[in-house]
Every structure is written in C-alpha cells, then in structure tokens.
Amino acid sequence: MTKPTRSTSKLTRDLHVVSLFSGCGGMDLGFEGDFSVLKSSINENQEPQFIQRYLKDDFVQLRKTRFKTVFANDILKEARNAWVHHFAKRGHPSNTYRHDSIVDLVKQHLNGEQVFPKKVDVVIGGFPCQDFSLAGKRNGFKSHKNHKGEIMTDHKASAESRGQLYMWMKQVIEITQPNIFIAENVKGLVNLANVKDIIQKDFATAGNDGYIVLNPQVLHAANYGVPQSRERVFFIGIKKSALTPKALKELGKEKISNSFNPYPKPSHSYNIEGEDLKKPVQLQELFKTIQEPSLSDDLSQKSYSKAKFMGVHCQGQIEIKPMGISPTIRAEHHGNIEFRRLSKLNEGVQWQELDRGLKERRLTPRECALIQTFPMDYEFVIPKENGGRNRYLVSPSMAYKVIGNAVPPLLAFHLANRLEQVWDLYFQK
Secondary structure, eight states: BBOOOOOOOOOOOOOOEEEESSTTSHHHHHHBBBBEEEGGGGGGOGGGGGGGEEETTEEEEBBBBBBBEEEESSOOOHHHHHHHHHGGGOOGGGGEOSOOOOOHHHHHHHOOOOOOSSSOOOEEEEOOOOOTTTSSOOOSSSBBBTSSSSSOOOOOOOBBBBHHHHHHHHHHHHHOOSSSSEEEEEEGGGGSHHHHHHHHHHHOOOOOOOOEOOOEEHHHHHHTOSBBEEEEEEEEEEEGGGHHHHHHHHTTTSSOOOTTTOOOOOOSSSOOOTTTTTOOOOOOHTTTTTGGGGGGHHHHHHHHOOOOOOOOTTOOOOBTTTTTTOOOOOOOGGGGSSSSOTTTTEEEEEEEEHHHTOOEEEEOHHHHHTTTOOOOOOOOSSSSSSOOSSSEEHHHHHHHHHHHSSSHHHHHHHHHHHHHHHHHHHHOO
C-alpha cells in the first residue's frame, strides 16, 4: 500500500546541507529522509505526509525530503567508513565525507583551498558533547583534549581544544553563509553555568549581518517516536539578511507564533500530554522484528559485547524493559552496554524468554541502532573484503561507539520536515 507524498513547501530544488561532526550520519540520514522506521513511530493523524509507503513487519518508508548532504566530516575513521558504506547506496560519492578535524578543514580553507561547497543552504552539526555531559567531567570550555580527541599535556585553555569546537563550527557558518544552521549538544549544556548563553551569543555574531539564534530547546527523542530516553539541546540560527520583513519581525519576538516556530511539534507523549499525541513506542515492537544473534545472518546482530554482569552498582548493568523505552544508547562498548536480558541468577525479570531457554546477553549493535531509529539496511559491523589481522572496516566494538554518538535519524527527520514547512515563510524569493 502506498501513501501519497505531500510537502507544504513550494521548493523546486535540492537544499544543500553541510554536515559537521557527522559521525556515522544519523542527522544526515534524518535530514534526507527516505529510510524505514516502525509504523508506530509515526503519528499518521498528525503528519500523514511523512509516510511514503507501507512495508512489511509494521515498518514504513519515510518520504524523501529536499535536503541533500553535499559535505560531511568527522575525525573517527570508523564513522566515516559506516557513512560512506551506506550513503554510497544513496548516490553520494565517497569524497563527500572528509576524514579531518574541523580545525584542520577551516585552516585549509583559509589557506586558499576550496574545502567547503560554494552553494550551501543549511549547516548542521553536533559539536563534541563530552565536555558538557552529565556523565562526563563537565569541563565545558576547559577541555583536556584537543580537536583530534588527543589528551593535551599542558592543560592550558586553547581555541583548538575539544570544548571550543563550536567556535570552529561558527567559522564554517561564516565561510558558507547558510540560511539556517542547527547545532546539537547534550541537555547538560544548558545547566552548566552560563555556557548556553555564551554559545548562543557567539553563534549570533557569525557572518556580516549575523543570525537570529533562537532560544535553544531541549527535545526528548521519545516524544518524537524514538523508543529511547534521550534529551538533546538544539540551537537554531537563521540568517537575518535572507529573511522576509515579516519573518524578521516574527522571529525577533520573545514568543514566536506557531506558524513561524522552526522547532517541530511532538508526535508522542512520553513526558508530555496532548490529545493528538500517540503513546510512546515500546521496545518489544522492535524486538519482535529481529532474530536472536545465533539465528541471524546480520553481522550487526550476530556480534555483541560478551562483558559479564558486574553488579547493579556499575553503569550499564541493567536489563532493558521491553514494555518501555530504552535508556540512552551511549557511545560506549563492552561493560557499558545495557542488557537485553539478565539471567534469573542476576535477577532478570523477563521470565517468559528465560523459560524458553534464551540466555543472558547485552544488546547487539543492531538492537542499539534500531532503538536509535536507524533502518535495518544500515550496516554497522562491516568486514574488509581482504580480511587479514584487522578484518573490519567497522568492528563490533566500534559499531557501538558510532551508533551511540549519533543523533536519532527520526528526530532529525522531524527537524528537517519542520524547516521545509517554514522555508517559504522565512526567505525572500
């Protein structure tokens, strides 16, 4: 059964996206659309145009947006390998993705190399979050690592430290002059002294005319059909000189009208209420669509962390709840990956599965990816053709890392669709 695709935008061309700190492409995939998610992850009454067609096993194919990734980068080799492997199937050449730090890329551009595309409509990026995370050391701007993730021995504040990389994102915005940019980070950033205000003000001064940087909003992924407890803050900046007079006036108000607000409306009711919202997606809806590792041919499902249970006092030692949502999928591996099920000896409560002889094990990379709303055809454990000692382009342990670092594609899809809807309201023809 096919659902007609509709868009409220009158756009007639692709909108070019520069993606920074791209990882394996969660935000890029969401912005482009044309991937599958559980049918229950979509609120059909609220957004019927999201669905391109219905698939088997209660999945749907989301419509293709007008956004197209024309540049991506990251310092993690395995993230690039996963991105290139998948996005090649979407028609993107491998040289779209640069395996370089943003600092080096900006320096190369300033030295005369044409690094960034000339025609850019949107810049997106989740600048490194470890220094602002509640789970980390919360060093903020005073990171102990440099722009390549290496520990700095002198511990001096530096413009090239990991905690200052949003300023290099600002430089890319100044170079490319997009109409809109979106910067993503962990929720903890908004509670760390006056970090949020500093970043918001710094972004606002990008370019000659500057940007209206709206008050950043924390979006909970479970309110957008993602079966996971994941909260992220999003900064949205809009170029002043490109706006229509009406949009300039509306976006300058303290309270923006609903028609001009670029943040997407929730579709599900995890920690909010609303008559038109669907119930949160339960993990059991995902798990029924995949086989146990021993029965699967999918390398991302066959391989998983064998780290033993270390006691509930340690992070990553809980059993997920099939009738609920997942804890945050972290960029960790081995002992920090939550358990799909625990044994009765370790106080597991999934009795029916245990009684059927299913064993204690941790979540697989595929299960983590599905929880993040990556489609089943996105491969994460990728072998090299020639094998050898290092036989993986992306190993099982690194698969966990790149998956956990990603923005949930479905959350990014909501953002992209909302930007399409407001594009013609914002910008002069």
